[in-house]
Amino acid sequence: MRGSNEGLMSEQNQHIQLSDESVAKQTTTLNLGPTHPATHGVFENILEIDGEKVLSAKQTVGYIHRAFEKIAERRPYYQITPLTDRLNYCSAPINNMGWHMTIEKLLGLKLPKRVEYMRVLIMELARISDHLICNSVVAVDTGALTGFTYVFQWRELIYEIYEEICGSRLTTNMGRVGGFERNFSDVAWQKIDKFIEGFPKVMKEFEDLLTRNRIFMDRCIGAGPISAERALNYGFTGPNLRAAGVDYDVRIAEPYSSYEDFDFKIPTGTVGDVYDRYLVRNMEIWESLSIVKQAVEKIKQLENSDPAQKHVFYAPESDKYHLPPKEDVYTKMEALIYHFKMVMGEIAVPPGEIYHGVEGANGEVGYYLISDGGRAPYRLHFRRPCFIYYQAFPEMIKDGLLSDAIIALSSLNVIAGELDA
């Protein structure tokens, strides 16, 4: 047995022909990904390292490409919403709402205030859950698992709120053109109240655990930095750009869904390293929580001034796009016809060309839609922030340590679904 093994080895040795370059080089080639646990998603980096120092990184993306843009050219508009779920699946409702708003802009629909506030509420909850994952995963990659398991209970509560609103948790397919498919249930409101009440204490504790933690600070400060100029040149948006010191936020720059009615701050960093990104996300969680509170308050005010508002969850003039109540479908001819037409994707969308951007959890999520008046888009392109800023990764980790590269990757919050479309 031993002898035959030796024979095999020597045979392999004879057949292996290493290039001179490979024999001569003093550095190590290391595959980080595509299935490495520290990459939190399917993407591959071939690193060239000298000891612990990263010299270069070669990226490969596209492992979970699902041809959403091609599929969208054959789908009626409402069937594209589930595709948007699967872009950034950590904050699917933001993508859903952004897509609905794109069609509403194309149709020229104006939504009632209550619906817009409900959307803001749910989008901010989604932002909190996305940032919670990102920041707690940064902590995990520095070796602190406690914070992650602790805040996950509260992400779970956010998912329960989604579940009460739309019936699903991760890929939500929430809302319809013109509003929501149904009103928020009482349980949903109770859970939102529970979240507002209980979460600040937890968030405070999470920050106490990490923000001034000497080990965490030493690991994060100075790791994977990017300057404001380079970040802008690389097309960064969202918290990663703000961490580099540019206060660009679509919610402020081009308010949609009545964001102009809310009072909130845009936190920015200075040097754009892992620690800055962590701090900016934490600050944004607090701001989002404040927006959620304001939204609940505003909805209550609307309901107090006019009790009929309690039943407003979609734009009245969007009747042609919003499925009629089930009891009407069974008893009224018109409702049945509308129901059939909508389900078959036969809604009249005018020809037009539109770009609509919303502030996703990772940056500006854009929808570039060309409609030729047919039942499906002629062309639909998703601007996916991850795809654009992930290009900068090799530049950010160059000359840093391998362990810095790991936390730089998690602090960028690269979501494979959004990266590969």
Added chain:
Amino acid sequence: MTNEIVKDRLTERFGDQLTGWEGPYGMLTCTMPAGINMEVLQFLYDDEQLRFRFLTDLTGVHYPDRKGEELCVVYHLHNMIDGIRLRLKTYVPVEKPDVFSVTKLYSAANWMERETYDFFGVNFVGHPDLRRILNVDEMEHFPMRKEFPMEDPTRMDKDDEMFGRGSTVV
């Protein structure tokens, strides 16, 4: 800063080379010849008044019926200081889809151009590394072109011509 100022400034510099001015849903849009796309973008970047220094998006569209200008490359630019956006288009024939790469100006354009090449076959002249990005390297066609239908064109059960586009109609 308004769309009119941007339009006037661009017309002043490039004259009637820029055509097809429109402003769907408030976004100023125009078409530039493929040969001067880099010049136009450089001008928009450098000009002290215009300051379009952020490339929001770069993508392609395929119009099989427009002879000689089947492929369209669309740039979305953003002036973050004044909060104004601009859409620029350039059309190229499918037989010779050459467009100058803007990677020198925007690092962000690198992957966006690779993606556009990958799906539409637009050849970005001057791109440092024009390879496929999301599809497998061995792929021989450009899947987002309209001649590739989503579903098997011989299947009749999924043909929904009654509701707009049929499976074989592009």
